[in-house]
Amino acid sequence: MSPRSTNSTTSTAAAPAERPPVHVEGCAVDTINLGSIDVIRVLDETGKVVDPAHEPNLPESELLRIYRGMIRSRRFDQRMLAMQRQGEMGTFAPGLGQEATQIGQVYPMTSRDWFSPSYRSIGAQVWRGWTMEQLLLLWAGFFEGFAIPEGVNELPFSIVIGSHVPVATGVAMGIKTRKEDAVVVTNFGDGASSQGAVAEAFNFAAVYKAPIVFIVESNGWAISTPIEKQAGNSVLAARGVGFGMPAVRVDGNDVLGMIEACTRAIDYARSGHGPFLVEAVTYRMSLHTTADDPKVYRKDEEVKAWEAKCPILRFEAYLKGRKLLDDAAIATINEEIEQEVIAARDRFRELAVAKPGEIFDFVYDALPADLQNQKAEYLERLRRKGVQ
Amino acid sequence: MPKLTMVEALNLALGQSMEADDRVCVMGEDVGVNGGVFRVTRGLIDRFGPERVIDTPLAECGIIGTAVGMAVYGLKPVAEIQFSGFTMQAFDQIEQNMARFRNRSRDRYPISMVMRAPYGGGIRAVEHHSESREAYWAHTPGLKVVIPSGPRNARALLAASIADPDPVIFYEPKAVYRAFREDVRDEPEVMEIGKAEVVRSGKDLTLIGYGAMMRPVLDAADDLVEEHGIDVEVIDLLSIKPMDTETLVGSVAKTGRCVIVHEGPRMCGIAAEIIARLNEHAFEYLLAPIKRVTGFDIHFPYFQVERHYLPDSDSIVVAVKETMEWT
Numbered sequence: 001m002s003p004r005s006t007n008s009t010t011s012t013a014a015a016p017a018e019r020p021p022v023h024v025e026g027c028a029v030d031t032i033n034l035g036s037i038d039v040i041r042v043l044d045e046t047g048k049v050v051d052p053a054h055e056p057n058l059p060e061s062e063l064l065r066i067y068r069g070m071i072r073s074r075r076f077d078q079r080m081l082a083m084q085r086q087g088e089m090g091t092f093a094p095g096l097g098q099e100a101t102q103i104g105q106v107y108p109m110t111s112r113d114w115f116s117p118s119y120r121s122i123g124a125q126v127w128r129g130w131t132m133e134q135l136l137l138l139w140a141g142f143f144e145g146f147a148i149p150e151g152v153n154e155l156p157f158s159i160v161i162g163s164h165v166p167v168a169t170g171v172a173m174g175i176k177t178r179k180e181d182a183v184v185v186t187n188f189g190d191g192a193s194s195q196g197a198v199a200e201a202f203n204f205a206a207v208y209k210a211p212i213v214f215i216v217e218s219n220g221w222a223i224s225t226p227i228e229k230q231a232g233n234s235v236l237a238a239r240g241v242g243f244g245m246p247a248v249r250v251d252g253n254d255v256l257g258m259i260e261a262c263t264r265a266i267d268y269a270r271s272g273h274g275p276f277l278v279e280a281v282t283y284r285m286s287l288h289t290t291a292d293d294p295k296v297y298r299k300d301e302e303v304k305a306w307e308a309k310c311p312i313l314r315f316e317a318y319l320k321g322r323k324l325l326d327d328a329a330i331a332t333i334n335e336e337i338e339q340e341v342i343a344a345r346d347r348f349r350e351l352a353v354a355k356p357g358e359i360f361d362f363v364y365d366a367l368p369a370d371l372q373n374q375k376a377e378y379l380e381r382l383r384r385k386g387v388q
Numbered sequence: 389m390p391k392l393t394m395v396e397a398l399n400l401a402l403g404q405s406m407e408a409d410d411r412v413c414v415m416g417e418d419v420g421v422n423g424g425v426f427r428v429t430r431g432l433i434d435r436f437g438p439e440r441v442i443d444t445p446l447a448e449c450g451i452i453g454t455a456v457g458m459a460v461y462g463l464k465p466v467a468e469i470q471f472s473g474f475t476m477q478a479f480d481q482i483e484q485n486m487a488r489f490r491n492r493s494r495d496r497y498p499i500s501m502v503m504r505a506p507y508g509g510g511i512r513a514v515e516h517h518s519e520s521r522e523a524y525w526a527h528t529p530g531l532k533v534v535i536p537s538g539p540r541n542a543r544a545l546l547a548a549s550i551a552d553p554d555p556v557i558f559y560e561p562k563a564v565y566r567a568f569r570e571d572v573r574d575e576p577e578v579m580e581i582g583k584a585e586v587v588r589s590g591k592d593l594t595l596i597g598y599g600a601m602m603r604p605v606l607d608a609a610d611d612l613v614e615e616h617g618i619d620v621e622v623i624d625l626l627s628i629k630p631m632d633t634e635t636l637v638g639s640v641a642k643t644g645r646c647v648i649v650h651e652g653p654r655m656c657g658i659a660a661e662i663i664a665r666l667n668e669h670a671f672e673y674l675l676a677p678i679k680r681v682t683g684f685d686i687h688f689p690y691f692q693v694e695r696h697y698l699p700d701s702d703s704i705v706v707a708v709k710e711t712m713e714w715t
């Protein structure tokens with residue numbers, strides 16, 4: 001056994017010695033800038049304002065718009081899950097419980113800014129301008145679902161965890177090279193934080209002072225791997241210090257805290273200082289994807305404990321306290337949004353016609369001769385089968 | 389017309405492309421102040437500034453990933469990977485993003501960028517500095533793969549690759565970097581990507597090569613006609629993907645015999661693909677089985693023995709004679 005092991009129960013294992021701080025006079029490294037990591041929470045779990053200094057000063061209409069965005073995120077998520085269970089939707093990653101993290105990160109963005117989401121970002125994508133029927137097309141396996149809506153500055157998500165983060169950083173470098181007024185916001189999970197690509201992206205962004213905000217949605221679980229097995233230091237905001245960028249750790253189930261943290265981060269990046277890291281601590285209430293069974297690896301009690309921290313209940317309590325909502329209004333809003341979601345589902349059903357003839361059409365600018373021949377062979381196959 | 393080495397010709401193409409189009413930028417390890425470890429980017433930072441000639445951190449995945457992002461934003465990055473052996477660090481970004489972004493975004497984000505990398509053996513280098521892995525990239529949908537063989541076509545093909553609307557893997561035969569000089573015009577010159585070149589006309593056998601192998605191929609062709617009376621037609625492939633099937637088939641239809649030469653491993657190598665195409669399109673003209681003179685399916689050997697591993701003109705002559713004598 002290594003003498004450095006500290007969790008040994010054998011009597012020979014030495015406890016780690018307490019060391020006094022070492023100071024070497026005149027040494028080049030006698031002062032180390034450890035930066036700073038702020039911790040932000042505006043609303044506690046009951047919806048009470050615990051940090052009035054950081055409570056965003058938003059008009060009442062905006063607070064209600066944010067609330068509706070969170071409800072839309074949840075209702076749409078639930079509808080998609082039902083459709084998936086009925087065989088109408090492919091595998092997707094539910095976002096239940098992460099509504100505050102989702103809406104809070106995109107709320108401070110302008111339409112000029114670029115969003116580079118992970119695949120668990122459906123609520124944020126709807127906020128940024130995707131129609132729900134298009135997202136249904138995408139997750140039901142219709143390739144036209146991937147067409148990013150016109151006027152929406154967004155990158156396609158990548159299924160390979162974390163591999164979109166260097167690309168998002170490159171967009172920010174492009175913005176800086178062209179001296180344009182925009183920032184990039186990209187999100188990924190605690191699992192992605194282990195990827196080398198993410199570390200390289202942090203470093204490139206910090207070296208170039210690229211205008212990008214990294215949102216790590218630390219939701220506790222990467223499929224079955226808990227954060228404790230993912231990272232030696234589960235405070236992922238601490239990575240900001242190592243890479244030379246400021247960081248905040250925010251209660252990701254507090255939408256006002258998220259808006260405060262992300263506004264601060266986006267303003268910082270926009271003003272030319274470089275990247276900013278936001279660690280949003282939240283919890284993946286539902287499945288990793290619809291192909292996952294969390295009962296294999298986590299206890300119901302843990303999930304139950306997080307139900308009490310629900311971001312929507314918390315924000316509702318706050319809005320009720322400000323007399324902006326009551327139970328009747330909550331019911332009305334939920335019903336209105338449910339009707340929106342159902343209308344989107346119905347439009348999706350009309351649009352859901354596969355286009356097998358187009359699979360060669362987006363690979364190159366112009367099809368090389370070889371591929372023209374392969375396409376002709378494929379179209380002939382379709383013709384034989386009587387497929388349009 | 390100035391006589392330039394391949395390094396100088398590539399530098400000329402980069403400078404002219406950057407002058408003509410302010411979206412073109414160069415990035416990579418040591419490409420700025422140092423001018424690249426082979427000096428291909430020498431002087432560009434003085435002419436175009438550090439915003440367009442970017443010295444990056446030492447991270448190949450980061451270089452290609454951020455280059456893709458810059459291309460999304462409308463720039464045209466030419467990313468240098470210091471040795472092709474280090475492109476494996478970037479494999480994920482090439483496969484996941486560089487090759488796929490056009491498709492994944494349904495044409496919204498075409499990735500007009502070039503990944504340059506010196507490849508191949510023959511310079512007495514340490515491990516991971518001598519590989520020829522072009523077959524990996526040829527196997528990846530969405531990419532184009534270009535390999536020049538001399539200063540003039542290197543310049544014209546690099547200019548074409550930078551202008552191309554699709555992502556191009558541009559492999560530079562580093563054994564040729566300073567091996568010889570050619571006349572290279574001052575005025576910009578481009579060659580069409582996807583075209584092979586018949587560099588020597590002949591009637592008895594079609595000899596196909598590319599990159600650094602063109603020198604032993606041409607030496608063998610001289611030897612064959614002078615010593616053995618065999619008149620070979622020599623084709624420089626130039627573009628691995630797309631592959632110019634028409635030129636290859638046209639030549640073999642005429643000669644009926646074919647030998648293919650490359651440095652990379654044999655299994656699933658470029659020669660295997662060429663043979664499959666000739667089988668599909670020129671079977672009725674073949675007078676003998678097609679032979680391959682290639683690297684073996686082993687790791688590239690350490691440099692004291694690399695000259696024995698690499699195909700040379702002698703091994704090409706033997707293969708051609710065997711093909712001619714086949715009955």
